[in-house]
């Protein structure tokens with residue numbers, strides 16, 4: 001993890017991290033951006049979030065938009081029709097049950113339409129500075145298994161296994177480090193193992209073909 005902390009310097013941050021930074025870690029906007037990010041490219045998530053928050057940045061204002069308007073604003077994120085309905089329903093629930101505030105507990109977050117453990121964990125880490133949660137997405141699941149930290153079949157299993165396999169001081173950073181690494185180096189197919197900062201520590205479990213193309217160089221200024 002220490003090596004990854006250095007190695008990700010200068011690489012593009014995941015979209016939800018960027019949105020969280022630029023929007024003062026607003027819990028509502030982090031929740032909506034994470035919903036939008038599911039199975040969607042980062043650039044698309046970022047642009048759709050900016051369009052949506054440009055029109056409506058709170059549950060109260062977003063609730064006044066129709067599902068059709070939300071669809072238009074978030075297109076072309078994947079499953080934009082479902083996501084627009086979830087967003088509308090989440091705004092209504094936040095207003096009705098939480099006085100317009102985004103809750104700060106896992107149990108309460110999971111009552112919001114479309115919010116699963118991945119979204120809830122990321123909201124708790126980014127917006128509420130939790131140090132006791134790990135957010136597992138497809139990158140974290142894949143890389144933790146390639147590294148041999150755990151042996152699991154689903155992201156849900158991975159989250160629980162990582163609580164047992166890793167030191168608690170790293171929990172809030174696992175998502176940031178492994179998602180950034182997964183998007184730039186340890187990609188789903190053709191991972192860039194020859195250029196990987198932790199290749200000597202990695203048994204590459206399940207990796208059959210690697211890329212010989214090095215990642216773009218990081219300049220000294222960026223480091």
Ligand code: SF4
Nearest residue numbers: 186191193196199202
């Ligand atoms: S050595 Fe390859 S499989 Fe292991 S973490 Fe690096 S890129 Fe991923």
